[in-house]
Amino acid sequence: MTATESAKPTTAQTNGQTNGQSNGTHQIGRSVTRIDALEKVTGRAQYAADLFLPGMCYGVFKRSPHAHARIVSIDTSEAEKMPGVVAVITAMTLSKDMASVVEEEMHATRKVVSLFPNIGEKVKYEGAKVAAVAAVSREIAFEASERIKVEYEVLPPVTDVREAIKEGASQINEDSQPADALPDGPFAGHPIYNVAGQNHRAEGDVEAGFKAADRIFEDTYVIPRAHQTYIEPQTTVADCAPDGKVNVWTSTQGHFATRSNLANSLRIPASRINVHGMTIGGGFGAKFGGIVDTYCVLLAMKAHRPVKIVYTRAEEFLDARPAPGAVITVKTGVKNDGTIVARQAWALWDTGSGSGGCYATSRVKGVYKIEHFKLDAYDVNTNKPAPGAYRAPGAPQATFAGEAQINRIAHELRIDPVELRLRNMREGEQIAFKETLSAVAERAGWAQRTKGAHEGWGVAVGEWTNGAGPAGALVSVHEDGKARVFYGLMDITGTDTAMAQIAAEVLGIKYEDVTVSRGDTDSAPFGTASGGSVVTFSYGNAVKRAAEDARDRILELAAEHLEASVEDLEVSDGKVTVKGNPEASVTLAQLGQMSLRSRNGPIVGRGSFSSEPSATTIAAQIARVKLDPETGQLRLLGAYGSLDVGKSINPMACEGQMEGGLVQGFSWGMMEQMQWREDGRNWNPGLLDYRVPTSLDFPDLETVMVEQPTKNGPFGVKGIGEPPIAPGIAVISSAIADATGVWINEAPFTPERVLAAIKSKAS
Amino acid sequence: MRTLIELTVNGQPYPIDVEGRTRLLDALREKCFLTGAKEGCSTGDCGACTVLLDGQPVTSCLVLASSAAGKEITTIEGVSAGEVLHPVQQAFMSAGGLQCGICTPGMILTSIALLNENRNPTRDQIRFGLQGNLCRCTGYGKIVDAVEVAAKDMATRENGHHMEVKTEPDTNPAMAGPAQADATGGQAPGEKGR
Numbered sequence: 001m002t003a004t005e006s007a008k009p010t011t012a013q014t015n016g017q018t019n020g021q022s023n024g025t026h027q028i029g030r031s032v033t034r035i036d037a038l039e040k041v042t043g044r045a046q047y048a049a050d051l052f053l054p055g056m057c058y059g060v061f062k063r064s065p066h067a068h069a070r071i072v073s074i075d076t077s078e079a080e081k082m083p084g085v086v087a088v089i090t091a092m093t094l095s096k097d098m099a100s101v102v103e104e105e106m107h108a109t110r111k112v113v114s115l116f117p118n119i120g121e122k123v124k125y126e127g128a129k130v131a132a133v134a135a136v137s138r139e140i141a142f143e144a145s146e147r148i149k150v151e152y153e154v155l156p157p158v159t160d161v162r163e164a165i166k167e168g169a170s171q172i173n174e175d176s177q178p179a180d181a182l183p184d185g186p187f188a189g190h191p192i193y194n195v196a197g198q199n200h201r202a203e204g205d206v207e208a209g210f211k212a213a214d215r216i217f218e219d220t221y222v223i224p225r226a227h228q229t230y231i232e233p234q235t236t237v238a239d240c241a242p243d244g245k246v247n248v249w250t251s252t253q254g255h256f257a258t259r260s261n262l263a264n265s266l267r268i269p270a271s272r273i274n275v276h277g278m279t280i281g282g283g284f285g286a287k288f289g290g291i292v293d294t295y296c297v298l299l300a301m302k303a304h305r306p307v308k309i310v311y312t313r314a315e316e317f318l319d320a321r322p323a324p325g326a327v328i329t330v331k332t333g334v335k336n337d338g339t340i341v342a343r344q345a346w347a348l349w350d351t352g353s354g355s356g357g358c359y360a361t362s363r364v365k366g367v368y369k370i371e372h373f374k375l376d377a378y379d380v381n382t383n384k385p386a387p388g389a390y391r392a393p394g395a396p397q398a399t400f401a402g403e404a405q406i407n408r409i410a411h412e413l414r415i416d417p418v419e420l421r422l423r424n425m426r427e428g429e430q431i432a433f434k435e436t437l438s439a440v441a442e443r444a445g446w447a448q449r450t451k452g453a454h455e456g457w458g459v460a461v462g463e464w465t466n467g468a469g470p471a472g473a474l475v476s477v478h479e480d481g482k483a484r485v486f487y488g489l490m491d492i493t494g495t496d497t498a499m500a501q502i503a504a505e506v507l508g509i510k511y512e513d514v515t516v517s518r519g520d521t522d523s524a525p526f527g528t529a530s531g532g533s534v535v536t537f538s539y540g541n542a543v544k545r546a547a548e549d550a551r552d553r554i555l556e557l558a559a560e561h562l563e564a565s566v567e568d569l570e571v572s573d574g575k576v577t578v579k580g581n582p583e584a585s586v587t588l589a590q591l592g593q594m595s596l597r598s599r600n601g602p603i604v605g606r607g608s609f610s611s612e613p614s615a616t617t618i619a620a621q622i623a624r625v626k627l628d629p630e631t632g633q634l635r636l637l638g639a640y641g642s643l644d645v646g647k648s649i650n651p652m653a654c655e656g657q658m659e660g661g662l663v664q665g666f667s668w669g670m671m672e673q674m675q676w677r678e679d680g681r682n683w684n685p686g687l688l689d690y691r692v693p694t695s696l697d698f699p700d701l702e703t704v705m706v707e708q709p710t711k712n713g714p715f716g717v718k719g720i721g722e723p724p725i726a727p728g729i730a731v732i733s734s735a736i737a738d739a740t741g742v743w744i745n746e747a748p749f750t751p752e753r754v755l756a757a758i759k760s761k762a763s
Numbered sequence: 764m765r766t767l768i769e770l771t772v773n774g775q776p777y778p779i780d781v782e783g784r785t786r787l788l789d790a791l792r793e794k795c796f797l798t799g800a801k802e803g804c805s806t807g808d809c810g811a812c813t814v815l816l817d818g819q820p821v822t823s824c825l826v827l828a829s830s831a832a833g834k835e836i837t838t839i840e841g842v843s844a845g846e847v848l849h850p851v852q853q854a855f856m857s858a859g860g861l862q863c864g865i866c867t868p869g870m871i872l873t874s875i876a877l878l879n880e881n882r883n884p885t886r887d888q889i890r891f892g893l894q895g896n897l898c899r900c901t902g903y904g905k906i907v908d909a910v911e912v913a914a915k916d917m918a919t920r921e922n923g924h925h926m927e928v929k930t931e932p933d934t935n936p937a938m939a940g941p942a943q944a945d946a947t948g949g950q951a952p953g954e955k956g957r
Contacts, residue, residue, distance in 0.1 A: 040864030043799025043839035050798035281865030663902035687808035
């Protein structure tokens with residue numbers, strides 16, 4: 001591999017303690033080339049779909065054409081008779097034990113969900129799986145799936161959460177109990193039906209807060225479901241050996257998470273499953289297993305042959321785990337000087353046939369000092385697929401509601417929106433709110449901003465605190481003086497590269513002299529999944545500890561060899577030197593060779609990490625838009641983002657996260673929406689109609705990194721993958737309001753909606 | 764009905780049997796075992812399956828294999844000359860023009876076709892040229908940077924400052940994944956030393 005320094009981005013330094021020692025080789029903070037770049041630019045990287053096993057068959061699903069229906073009968077006999085068909089599975093063919101899958105929902109509650117509906121049970125969304133077929137070719141499998149006859153009793157569907165909560169609406173999950181009526185807010189006065197989860201929180205006394213306020217603002221925000229739209233569809237290859245060993249090669253953000261899901265679903269011990277995490281073609285929260293892998297294993301078990309399942313793009317839209325939509329009402333009381341005294345929110349999250357969303361409503365509060373805060377939020381069932389995580393799950397939706405209203409308040413009070421935020425922000429707690437917001441304002445020229453006709457500026461701030469999870473790592477130093485990191489990390493964002501940099505920094509060698517190996521679940525130490533922005537924080541600590549362990553061994557060997565005490569030695573530039581005596585040194589290669597004959601053997605450092613609290617990361621963004629008054633078309637003239645990264649291990653990779661996340665957030669406001677017709681059918685299950693940005697939709701982005709280190713992160717690292725998506729919808733809505741004078745509260749802000757806003761202002 | 768056709772991929776002949784409906788993408792991936800072209804949508808919208816047909820980028824999911832016989836097909840596997848990377852490959856690496864990498868083969872091939880037509884494109888022209896290739900990770904900025912870097916590099920090389928870029932062979936067995944097996948029971952014709 002080769003390494004290249006890119007131009008160092010603008011970095012705003014703030015004060016703080018760092019958890020790390022440098023050996024003067026400066027491997028941290030270098031924009032080195034990704035460790036996997038070579039295999040990716042040459043087409044050699046192996047994704048799950050690139051795997052072909054001897055005798056491999058192809059799996060295809062039989063899906064419901066109805067959004068809401070009861071299964072009357074399923075007849076698979078014609079499919080089973082087809083030459084080339086090797087397995088057909090339905091609820092009836094699975095043994096009772098296997099007929100349920102335990103899915104890990106996004107907020108860690110465990111919920112039992114059937115793999116397939118049985119006779120008399122319901123399909124709850126269009127595209128729900130009813131059966132699966134494996135055959136020697138995809139064509140035969142598809143043909144066989146068409147020959148499966150399913151009789152349905154069609155039921156009325158419900159697709160809008162505001163309808164679903166009403167008495168008399170179709171009950172989607174029959175075991176759901178209505179929630180008690182609320183005393184206040186837009187959904188007050190009647191029990192709430194189709195409830196799949198609840199989140200209630202109260203701080204202070206909002207009623208008293210509103211009484212003390214000079215002005216009260218109340219707005220309702222509507223956010224559509226969005227699909228993560230990873231370019232690589234969900235893919236799994238499975239093979240079951242005669243001794244019962246299950247091998248799974250899959251596109252996953254966490255192969256240990258996948259193993260755990262499979263063990264729960266299939267009721268077999270985890271040790272009987274070996275999951276090989278293949279190169280992953282994007283996940284953004286949607287690839288933790290359960291969507292295809294369980295079915296793939298069941299088909300392979302029945303067929304006694306390897307089976308591959310690759311989702312089509314249409315299947316992605318019909319039956320994956322997109323981000324939930326939401327309807328959020330926010331009421332805020334402020335003093336005339338802009339001080340926020342009270343805020344209350346009511347939210348309905350569109351969680352389809354599942355749950356997971358309402359817990360994120362607390363982000364409506366933002367990182368502000370608000371004495372009185374209250375929320376009542378519900379997950380509401382509709383006839384749509386269950387939701388999943390999408391990059392900072394729930395944050396873009398809740399941040400839109402919270403931050404768009406902050407901008408409207410600023411507008412009404414004639415206070416600059418940046419200034420209003422600075423007056424109300426929380427300080428301390430290792431949070432760099434002011435630094436991050438000021439950095440982007442400065443980069444965008446906010447204070448000096450001007451605008452032409454139909455132009456507008458918008459600003460918003462998002463927040464996220466990375467999680468942490470168990471991670472183990474080994475760092476070995478070989479007889480050529482080079483090092484290898486070994487662990488069970490799935491790399492999506494360039495984290496293997498960061499880990500190599502961390503190991504190199506500790507060992508006093510160059511990044512180029514470190515290789516990284518990912519083991520399968522049989523070989524690697526346990527590692528948490530790549531989600532929740534945990535990786536650089538958690539694995540970074542594990543790898544740092546493992547490298548420090550290896551360094552201790554190096555120093556011990558060197559002390560013996562150089563006849564010096566360990567305290568008098570330093571490691572840098574690939575050798576150990578006695579301080580103050582550069583002549584007395586020994587290289588890591590020599591030490592690696594010596595270690596083989598040493599009392600304690602080869603140099604293998606071990607590091608483990610479980611969990612420690614991190615600190616909140618701030619992402620602040622600004623957009624400058626121009627609207628076409630004839631068509632309502634929105635054009636971005638400028639897009640600016642700042643992010644508190646804690647400490648940047650690889651600035652180029654950090655920029656990649658800032659840019660990619662910003663574009664996803666903005667485009668949720670500009671164009672992205674999954675749509676369902678009234679009959680519950682998905683309206684836009686394809687990339688032509690579900691629009692994601694192309695290279696033409698965005699200008700060159702301008703980003704600035706802030707470094708306010710956190711105490712527990714390796715070298716001060718904060719988790720940064722997710723926060724840049726959070727402010728986007730609010731930024732765009734506020735820029736449109738600045739241009740038109742109209743606040744559009746339903747995303748995305750399509751040309752139709754923008755044009756209607758322009759016309760309503762004109763009339 | 765199956766018929767025997769010969770595809771010319773990266774200068775090598777591949778005699779393969781296909782059905783009338785076999786897509787070029789499937790022929791490349793499943794008959795020639797060139798898996799660099801990826802399937803993202805099968806409707807020509809994402810561009811991950813882009814290959815060059817007589818130098819022009821096409822979405823191979825929308826091309827019938829039999830219609831590509833007799834034409835020069837270039838896939839990502841044929842872009843570098845042995846260990847010497849194409850300047851566009853080199854630039855995608857150094858400029859950070861990739862993250863998950865699933866769009867990268869198609870992006871690189873489209874970029875090569877773009878630069879073959881216009882040696883000195885503006886950033887807007889690059890953005891225009893890449894609009895058929897979706898990337899969900901990068902936000903496109905660093906991909907545009909990469910094409911710019913490649914254009915400059917190619918201009919330098921054409922001015923006689925030929926620069927060889929040596930790369931290390933893939934030395935990481937854990938990352939390379941399990942060995943590929945031939946699903947139809949033998950090495951594909953024309954396939955050498957994979």
